[in-house]
Amino acid sequence: MALPRPPVGEGVEVLFKPKGVAVIGASRKPGKVGYMVLYNLKNSYEGPIYPVNPNADEILGLKAYPTIMDVPDPVDLAVVTVPAKMVPDVVDQAGRRGVRAVIVISAGFREVGGEGVELEKRLLEVVRKHGIRMLGPNCLGVYSPSTGINATFLDPEKQGLPGKGPIAFISQSGALGAALLDWLDANQFGISKFISIGNKADIDEADLLAYLRKDPETKSIAMYIEGVAPGEGGRFRRALEETTHEKPVVILKSGRTAAGARAASSHTGSLAGSYQLYETIFKQTGVIPAYDTAQLFEMALALALQPPMLGDRVAIITMGGGSGVMASDNLAEKGLKVVELSPETQAKLRKVLLPIASPRNPVDVTGSATDEHFLESIRIVVESGEVDGIFLIPYLNLASITPELPRKIAALVKEIQQKYRIPFVASVTAGKKTWALAKIMEKEAGIPVYSNEASAARAMWALRQYGKWLQKIGVA
Amino acid sequence: MALPRPPVGEGVEVLFKPKGVAVIGASRKPGKVGYMVLYNLKNSYEGPIYPVNPNADEILGLKAYPTIMDVPDPVDLAVVTVPAKMVPDVVDQAGRRGVRAVIVISAGFREVGGEGVELEKRLLEVVRKHGIRMLGPNCLGVYSPSTGINATFLDPEKQGLPGKGPIAFISQSGALGAALLDWLDANQFGISKFISIGNKADIDEADLLAYLRKDPETKSIAMYIEGVAPGEGGRFRRALEETTHEKPVVILKSGRTAAGARAASSHTGSLAGSYQLYETIFKQTGVIPAYDTAQLFEMALALALQPPMLGDRVAIITMGGGSGVMASDNLAEKGLKVVELSPETQAKLRKVLLPIASPRNPVDVTGSATDEHFLESIRIVVESGEVDGIFLIPYLNLASITPELPRKIAALVKEIQQKYRIPFVASVTAGKKTWALAKIMEKEAGIPVYSNEASAARAMWALRQYGKWLQKIGVA
Structure with missing residues (x-):
């Protein structure tokens, strides 16, 4: 029997401060997503890391395990990079093994339509069954210089990452998020956390806002969003209002124009919604609107520091x-x-x-x-x-x-x-x-x-x- | 008897392509304006350079002359850095010696009010008497990477200068112009010419536009202006219209708001004028308006290249x-x-x-x-x-x-x-x-x-x- 959706923000912390991390789909091939995630974790995270790969004994000097069921304690976070079809099963194993959260980087779910939509539904059922939290699917992962974890597949040879700073950055777009991290680094902005929310089947903006509101390392929150899922507007709005009582929030909402909304619907399949509606929400909840990426961070910086x-x-x-x-x-x-x-x-x-x-x-x-x-x-x-x-x-x-x-x-x-x-x-x-x-x-x-x-x-x-x-x- | 004001654009070319340059007020003291101008000329200009200083035999390895009257041929440009009160006399000498243009860097003229206004009048009379052209007074000079001359006092140890490129840049503000040159260099913009027009007692925007319109190295023109002198609106407008028939012009006009206009009047003493009037002129002459410095050059770049x-x-x-x-x-x-x-x-x-x-x-x-x-x-x-x-x-x-x-x-x-x-x-x-x-x-x-x-x-x-x-x- 599926458990209900957890209260807003519950269990999100494990994404940033896990006690042990398994990488399901860890790869020995440099450049592969399952390799890069492991590589980045090894270079950022001080706790135990467990590569999961049935065909390897060791990857990057770390002992590998055939399944997550074989991984020793402590492990409460799993990063998943296996092909979409295998994801529900490995997440089920992770749930049984006792992890508290999964980051599903694998793509091929709702964003591709058709069977992907069904697959995402099944995946969420598994997540709910175990009462665990999930970031993604179809996301870039999490980078938290403030707590020392990089669970993304971004190649440090190809791009920079910003250092530690006071701005939390939530991005609905993975590619844009990655490009902005590189830009932030070159332009000397520091961040507390970066979260790519992908399809946000479980963890959404509201969950992250609830967590970041209490995060002492975060002084302001910058968000790039294309649209909030139908029916989630109220939840989003409540989370914003609660957050802006304590911390400033700046949002770059794209899909503001008819042309942008059409582009957004091709991109994420989600409806961008009328920007007027968002504008109203922003006004009523004290959110500061941004209209381009430079503005987003320039304003978030002042709000974080002054x-x-x-x-x-x-x-x-x-x-x-x-x-x-x-x-x-x-x-x-x-x-x-x-x-x-x-x-x-x-x-x-x-x-x-x-x-x-x-x-x-x-x-x-x-x-x-x-x-x-x-x-x-x-x-x-x-x-x-x-x-x-x-x-x-x-x-x-x-x-x-x-x-x-x-x-x-x-x-x-x-x-x-x-x-x-x-x-x-x-x-x-x-x-x-x-x-x-x-x-x-x-x-x-x-x-x-x-x-x-x-x-x-x-x-x-x-x-x-x-x-x-x-x-x-x-x-x- | 004073000659009339020369036709628009006449004689401006000598600023960029002199046959020989005298520096009146050349100094042996590093850091002084009269030293830096000579230093920059020596490092940029291939023609003969004549330091003029009654108390020196040689400066920076160049033979010095007591007055410009003693300078040998060829010399058709003089850069003047002596104290304001001496300027009319040395410019008179330069005129008699046969230079075709002077760049008066010295400050202490109209911008300080009172006697400075009179002094500037007298200076202009001298200029007109000889039928020569003058840039300034109270300006930063000229930097023309396309023709190889840097007649500014900007210290290369303290700031960068952009390389050669397709944008001509005219600035009414010297300090801002200098800061922007440094910024342009760091941001990889190239320029054809930079002209700081200062008090523009003689050479003004219209003269420069007329020259730049025909300059093959210039593909677009970026201008920072605070205001056009009273009575010069028609001249400015005609110059813009003629220029935009051939080349794009982007203008950042400051003093757009009441607060900005008040600030401009403290700054240059000139009236900023109603921005609505400028807006109308820009519309009627095909000028592209910019609202901040980054925009000014970003737009000028596209217009120069595409x-x-x-x-x-x-x-x-x-x-x-x-x-x-x-x-x-x-x-x-x-x-x-x-x-x-x-x-x-x-x-x-x-x-x-x-x-x-x-x-x-x-x-x-x-x-x-x-x-x-x-x-x-x-x-x-x-x-x-x-x-x-x-x-x-x-x-x-x-x-x-x-x-x-x-x-x-x-x-x-x-x-x-x-x-x-x-x-x-x-x-x-x-x-x-x-x-x-x-x-x-x-x-x-x-x-x-x-x-x-x-x-x-x-x-x-x-x-x-x-x-x-x-x-x-x-x-x-």
Whole structure:
């Protein structure tokens, strides 16, 4: 008799912190999925790993077992890479052996239609019978640098993986997820967990949100979704609402247009649904919408690192007039207010700045400024209490600026944020050397750094949106 | 008696192709502006360079002269870095000595108000008296990798400069221009010319457009502007209109919002003017508007490398379903049409593709595709005549794809474009290794490659906008 669907989020943790992992379908052939999963686990996971392959004694130096029934304790997670038709049987064995969760990487289920749909149904019945959890089928697996496990088949020779960081990333698309991991690595984003949900026959977004909400390593959640299964809208919505009470969620929903929805239905067979419906859900649950992949992570980064913004007023502190103009435009176009500073505050600024500097907002310390001009401006503007967020545009390669400035900014902002809950973002348009300097602010004080004013303004907007949400529900 | 303002564009060429260059204010002190200009010239320019400094015999191994009057032939360009008050006199000497143009880097003119305004007036009178041209004052200078001259004071130890490429870049902001050069270098954009126009007392956007329009090295023009001087709107507009008949122009106009306009007026003292007015001018002259710096160059790149798009219909050819959905959304949101392919074309595709592939649009060859599946799809879709532009999303790190695919795509597209005037763009979300592979398509066939679907869709939109303009004026 099948057990009911487990409560939302129950048993998901084992995906990230298993006590032992079996790879059913482990292969000796480099490049094969069953080889790569084993290879990646061996290079990431410290617990026992059990290759399961009836035709091998040993793979990658690990003792192999003919079936999972033969595997010794402890084992509570199985990664499955055998052909689709064999999957229900091996998952049944895994259930009998006592694993608590399976990751089914194998494809050939609902996404291919016809018999695949039936096969997926049978697979889910097996999962329910044993009361275990399943990620997939037709997924890429899980990569969790925060807990030290890479149960994906991504080839480290062919692509990069991001290091440890505060963003959890859930992707409905495996290929896109993989490509984004590579991009995240190259662009120096760090993640807590990556989960490819595939056909989400059992574990779905709601389950993962419930887990990530409580995960101390996760500070914000970024999701790529094409559509939620029919009838699951309520569940999805409740999970979002509960999550955004505690952590910010950014969602890139594709299939927004008629053309996109048609493409999505060819892709996953699922209906993308009217985007208006999703938009409404996002608004009602405090989700921040993203419209492309770069935005998704740029906003998730700010939300992970900075406090929410509790009002609309922004001060821009810049070393370049042009950048200040662009930041003003980008902020104003997002509904944020680059307010005039009071005569008192302007007078204080004028006192410490160069005569050619502008104490208005943007505060333009100019390209002749010293470290102290920039730092003093930050302090004066924050202490004025006249703004709710600070937008920094330091030019770190100026002759009058020292390479120590990013470190000094970081120290000052940390000091400020012990007293004032005011968010900071920074925009630094630069090549490699100056960019590396700029990133020190991010590493040491969590000031997210963007390569142009528009991205930084969007990040600030996301902080404001989340602040508005928390104010609305009475949490901030 | 002052000569009249020269005809638009006249005498501008000497900035880029001087026969000899004097640096008035050349300094022996590393880091000083007058040192860096000389240093950069020495490392970029093959003609004779004459440091002018009354207190030096030799600088950087070059014989120095007390005044420009003492400099031997040939010399037709002078770069001026002396303090503002001395500028009118040294420019007068340069005029008497017979130079045809000056680049005045020195600041302290109109941008500081008060006496600076008068000083700039006097300077312009001197320029007009001699009938020479002047770039600046208060500018960064000129960098022209296509003709081999770097007359800026940018320190190569502190920042990068982009290599040779097809985009000309005009910036009203010096600091922002410098930062963007560094960013362009790190992001592998190439430029033909960079011109920092500063206060544009003499040479302005219209002059530069007139020159760049005829410059064979320039295929598209990217501009950052804050505002056009009062009374110069008509001149600017005529220059734009004449230019876009021959070459695409993309403009990032800042000071679009009230907040931005206020910031611009603090910055350059000039009125930003109503953005609505600029928008109207852009529409009437076929200028493509950009709203942030990344967009500016991403669009300029496509416009430089690809033919304009002569209809709205796009085909997406992808190896990943999710990316196809996102591309569909991004294109549709820009008003482009991801049209259904005809049953005949779909049948042709079905014949050559894997059974799991989708022959609809997006054509999804899937992550199991071979090089040939992707190449054949391109050929079939182009030959159908059913679309006006092709959006490629190859996943270059797939197991079934060879590292030769980018080269093969480049060869095929070059062959196709000999017969069909159809534009291509590509989106490849990836880290360093795969990105380097993807860029082969750009280097070998001019297919612009972007790191996400939104940027590639915006580039395609720019190609369509320019195509519409050329159709409207009867050129395409």
